[in-house]
Amino acid sequence: xxxxxxxxxxxxxxxxxxxxxxxxxxxxxxxxxxxxxxxxxxxxxxxxxxxxxxxxxxxxxxxxxxxxxxxxxxxxxxxxxxxxxxxxxxxxxxxxxxxxxxxxxxxxxxxxx
Amino acid sequence: xxxxxxxxxxxxxxxxxxxxxxxxxxxxxxxxxxxxxxxxxxxxxxxxxxxxxxxxxxxxxxxxxxxxxxxxxxxxxxxxxxxxxxxxxxxxxxxxxxxxxxxxxxxxx
Numbered sequence: 001x002x003x004x005x006x007x008x009x010x011x012x013x014x015x016x017x018x019x020x021x022x023x024x025x026x027x028x029x030x031x032x033x034x035x036x037x038x039x040x041x042x043x044x045x046x047x048x049x050x051x052x053x054x055x056x057x058x059x060x061x062x063x064x065x066x067x068x069x070x071x072x073x074x075x076x077x078x079x080x081x082x083x084x085x086x087x088x089x090x091x092x093x094x095x096x097x098x099x100x101x102x103x104x105x106x107x108x109x110x111x112x113x
Numbered sequence: 114x115x116x117x118x119x120x121x122x123x124x125x126x127x128x129x130x131x132x133x134x135x136x137x138x139x140x141x142x143x144x145x146x147x148x149x150x151x152x153x154x155x156x157x158x159x160x161x162x163x164x165x166x167x168x169x170x171x172x173x174x175x176x177x178x179x180x181x182x183x184x185x186x187x188x189x190x191x192x193x194x195x196x197x198x199x200x201x202x203x204x205x206x207x208x209x210x211x212x213x214x215x216x217x218x219x220x221x222x
Contacts, residue, residue, distance in 0.1 A: 042117070042200070042212035043156075058209075090155060098143060098208020104155035 002026050006091050006105035013081050013112050021076045021108045023091030031097045032074040033058075034066060036087040037107075043090065049074055050097050081112045115139045117213035119201050124219045125191055133186045133199050133216045141206020147175050147186045148200040150215065156200055159186070188218075196220045 007022045025032065030051045035043040045058030049068040063085060065077045074093075078085055091105040117137045125131040137145070144163040148156035162168055162177035162184060174187040186199055198215040205211055 040121075040214060042214045043202075044212075045209070098204050098210070101146065101158035101161065102148075102156075102210070104157070106155050 003103055004091055004093055004105035006089075006108050008108060009106065010109045011111070013078075013110060015082055015112055016080055019078045019081055019110070021078075021089055021091070021110070023074045023076070023105060024072050025074075025091075025093045025103075026072065027093060027103065028071060029093035029095055029103070030071070031094045032068065033092045033094075033102070034064070034074070034076045035090045035092065036060065037090060038087050046076065046089075048097070078110075081110075083112045086110060086112045115205060115211050117201055117203060117211055119199075119213045119216045121214070122217045122219065124221060125188075127191055127193060127220055127222050129191050130187065130189050131191060131218065133188075133201075133218065135184045135186070135201035135213060137182050137184070137201070137203045137211070137213075139203050139205045139211055142179060143204040143206065143208055145175075145177055145184050146202045146204075146210070147184075148202065150198045150200060152197070159199075191220050193220050193222070 004025045033048045034046040044060050046064050047066040049055045052071045055066050089108045092102040094102050119135045147159040150156040160175040167176045172189045177184045198217045200215045201213040202210045
């Protein structure tokens with residue numbers, strides 16, 4: 001089973017350009033999340049979605065937007081990338097918000113120059 | 114503010130036992146998770162504690178004391194493949210996950 005698929009796995013982006021990180025899950029989970037992981041810091045929540053059609057802001061939402069048009073897809077968009085957005089981005093899902101384990105995608109390594 | 118503390122790095126010997134501690138201060142508590150993350154990979158679920166006591170799962174055990182805001186992950190019969198980062202995370206009263214920075218475990222032969 002695929003679980004969660006993220007794309008691209010790695011990307012170098014010029015500052016000021018826009019970028020969408022894709023995330024698709026096949027587990028029919030209601031909740032989905034986007035995290036960023038930086039060296040020495042814990043996973044930080046960017047945005048989340050309780051269910052299709054709803055989204056919410058996490059700890060570090062500025063500069064990022066998400067949409068949840070259906071259950072399976074949860075893309076993350078950087079409208080105008082800045083170097084501080086250089087990070088590893090993980091998409092995750094769970095059966096519902098705050099309940100049960102999270103299943104993570106393999107991560108997308110983004111470098112903004 | 115909400116805070117989770119765990120050691121940055123630990124070293125242990127193959128075949129030995131290691132205990133990784135996690136202390137937390139959160140607004141409410143709805144469970145504590147441990148995840149394993151190998152370098153360059155995604156975190157994977159190890160254990161979940163919501164009541165006080167010890168949960169055992171093979172070579173791994175996790176302990177929780179809610180009154181002390183404390184948990185530990187115990188790894189027995191260490192193998193080289195256990196070299197990884199171990200992440201502690203707490204679900205707060207709003208059912209949001211608060212993550213520690215992780216403990217990098219180095220296993221030496």
